[in-house]
Amino acid sequence: MPQLTGDNSPRYHDPMHFTLQDGTQVLLRPIIPEDRERIEIGMAALSPQSRYFRFFTTVAGLSDQQLRYFSQVDQHNHVAWIALEAADPKNPGLGIARFVRNRDDPKVAEAAFTVIDACQHNGLGTILLAVLYVIAEARGVQVLRAIVLSENTNVSNWLRSLGATESFSSGEFRLDLTVHHDPAHLPRTASGQHFRHAIEAVQALVRRHDATGS
Numbered sequence: 001m002p003q004l005t006g007d008n009s010p011r012y013h014d015p016m017h018f019t020l021q022d023g024t025q026v027l028l029r030p031i032i033p034e035d036r037e038r039i040e041i042g043m044a045a046l047s048p049q050s051r052y053f054r055f056f057t058t059v060a061g062l063s064d065q066q067l068r069y070f071s072q073v074d075q076h077n078h079v080a081w082i083a084l085e086a087a088d089p090k091n092p093g094l095g096i097a098r099f100v101r102n103r104d105d106p107k108v109a110e111a112a113f114t115v116i117d118a119c120q121h122n123g124l125g126t127i128l129l130a131v132l133y134v135i136a137e138a139r140g141v142q143v144l145r146a147i148v149l150s151e152n153t154n155v156s157n158w159l160r161s162l163g164a165t166e167s168f169s170s171g172e173f174r175l176d177l178t179v180h181h182d183p184a185h186l187p188r189t190a191s192g193q194h195f196r197h198a199i200e201a202v203q204a205l206v207r208r209h210d211a212t213g214s
Helices: 033-044 048-055 064-071 124-139 153-161 190-212
Strands: 016-019 025-030 078-085 095-101 108-115 143-149 165-169 172-178
Touching: 016 190, 025 124, 033 064, 033 078, 048 108, 048 143, 078 124, 095 124, 108 124, 124 143, 124 190, 143 153, 153 172, 153 190
Parallel strands: 108 143
Antiparallel strands: 016 025, 025 078, 078 095, 095 108, 143 172, 165 172
16 A cells, blocks of 8 residues: 655555445556556557547647656656556556656646546546556645646546536636545535545545554
């Protein structure tokens, strides 16, 4: 389980295991440089619409520079986790979530997450965001900020239901999700409570790690 420390050194931790709504077992762990090819393969598993929603343009693949950026992270200012099939973690990834701390305001971090089309609407996005949320709180990040295209109503409506505040400019929503120390402060919407349970599950795994030291 993750040891959430405040230093800048890269740290790689034991995975977390979760069960999706359809019973699929998934393994979540920090991204490592060796995930470069897995990220490239995962890109190919996205529909054109999913790629457009993630990158705000029609894109067929990732450049070498992008692949380096996405796979070589310090896990402090740039935190990134990947979801894999627990039954065979050598398989391509199912989803990725990351946040990058704002240089001018380190208490704010821009968050992004992607789930391959075959795994969407199954609870994986909630779990990925919950991991980011817990790590953000441990890192002193107070706001997770998502930039979402106006057409991407599923994600924008979801983040609003979690309590995110919004502003709109040039066809994009800026949605700011406050990171609370206590997830009980999340809205008492169905999505908010589902998100709260996911956060509490991540926190429980962290506490278990702290207690066992493994």
